[in-house]
Amino acid sequence: ETGVTQSPTHLIKTRGQQVTLRCSSQSGHNTVSWYQQALGQGPQFIFQYYREEENGRGNFPPRFSGLQFPNYSSELNVNALELDDSALYLCASSLGGSSYEQYFGPGTRLTVT
Amino acid sequence: GQQLNQSPQSMFIQEGEDVSMNCTSSSIFNTWLWYKQDPGEGPVLLIALYKAGELTSNGRLTAQFGITRKDSFLNISASIPSDVGIYFCAGQLWDAGNNRKLIWGLGTSLAVNP
Numbered sequence: 448e449t450g451v452t453q454s455p456t457h458l459i460k461t462r463g464q465q466v467t468l469r470c471s472s473q474s475g476h477n478t479v480s481w482y483q484q485a486l487g488q489g490p491q492f493i494f495q496y497y498r499e500e501e502n503g504r505g506n507f508p509p510r511f512s513g514l515q516f517p518n519y520s521s522e523l524n525v526n527a528l529e530l531d532d533s534a535l536y537l538c539a540s541s542l543g544g545s546s547y548e549q550y551f552g553p554g555t556r557l558t559v560t
Numbered sequence: 561g562q563q564l565n566q567s568p569q570s571m572f573i574q575e576g577e578d579v580s581m582n583c584t585s586s587s588i589f590n591t592w593l594w595y596k597q598d599p600g601e602g603p604v605l606l607i608a609l610y611k612a613g614e615l616t617s618n619g620r621l622t623a624q625f626g627i628t629r630k631d632s633f634l635n636i637s638a639s640i641p642s643d644v645g646i647y648f649c650a651g652q653l654w655d656a657g658n659n660r661k662l663i664w665g666l667g668t669s670l671a672v673n674p
Contacts, residue, residue: 451602480662489648489664490603503659537602548593549662551602 451540451552459558460528468523468555470538479521480549481513482537490537496521497543525557533559563587566649566665573639574673581647581668582633589651592625592632593662597646606647607634639672646670 452471460466472479478497482490492505496515510526519540525532535556539549566583573579583592591610595603607618609625609632616623622635632651636643649665 489666491664492662495659503655503657503661505661539602548605548608550605551595553600554602556600 451538451550453536453538453552453555455555456553457556457558459560461560462528462530464528465524465526466528466557468525468536468538468557470521470523470540470552472519472521472538472540473550476540476542476550477519478541478543479515479519480539480541481521481523482539483507483532484535484537484554486534493523528559530559533557564649564651564663564665566668568668569666570669570671572671572673575639575641577639579636579639579643579670580633581649582631583649583651583665584631585651585663586630587651587653587663588629589653589663590629591652592623593650593652594621594623594632594634595648595650597648597667599645603648636670639670641672641674644670644672 451473454469480495481493484490493507494501495503499515512524515521535554537551537554539551541549564583564585593608594606597603607616607623612629613627614625620637646667646669648667650662652662655661
């Protein structure tokens with residue numbers, strides 16, 4: 448059984464650019480959630496995908512968008528990057544249903560200059 | 561919006577001591593989760609709690625789901641140096657759109673002096 452993987456591990460972008468982050472869910476999991484974690488803070492929920500559809504969203508603007516693919520892997524896209532978007536982006540997978548145990552990947556560290 | 565108050569914010573203890581941290585909220589949660597995060601890594605799930613009053617152990621860790629469903633605590637017994645890290649509580653509830661939502665505390669930073 449493979450765990451959650453994310454790519455790339457680190458990324459540097461300039462303000463105004465666009466970025467795509469990728470996540471492969473743990474084997475057997477059909478739900479993926481994305482979080483933004485600023486330095487010294489707890490994770491902030493961005494959105495969740497269940498069976499290729501978004502089924503929950505936090506307080507993030509529309510320039511944060513995502514996709515989930517038939518194999519349950521997922522992408523997070525951020526347009527028009529701002530300096531405040533610099534953070535660790537975490538992907539977590541879980542098995543939809545009554546359980547909400549999420550398993551996290553190592554994250555992608557995004558720096559916007 | 562919903563918030564979790566996690567305390568203490570940080571702790572510095574001697575190896576072998578017991579540790580206790582807790583989370584409280586004005587909202588009712590269906591599930592409580594406790595995670596540990598090491599620097600530069602994603603959080604790792606330690607304990608999941610599903611019923612009010614539930615007390616669950618995982619090795620030296622014990623967590624309880626408060627009877628009011630508005631709080632939870634985590635205890636670590638006989639701490640060791642590898643317990644160092646940031647511990648997060650997270651509570652799950654249903655939002656206005658009937659979607660599950662996970663609300664996170666701000667974390668408790670634990671330092672252990674060998």
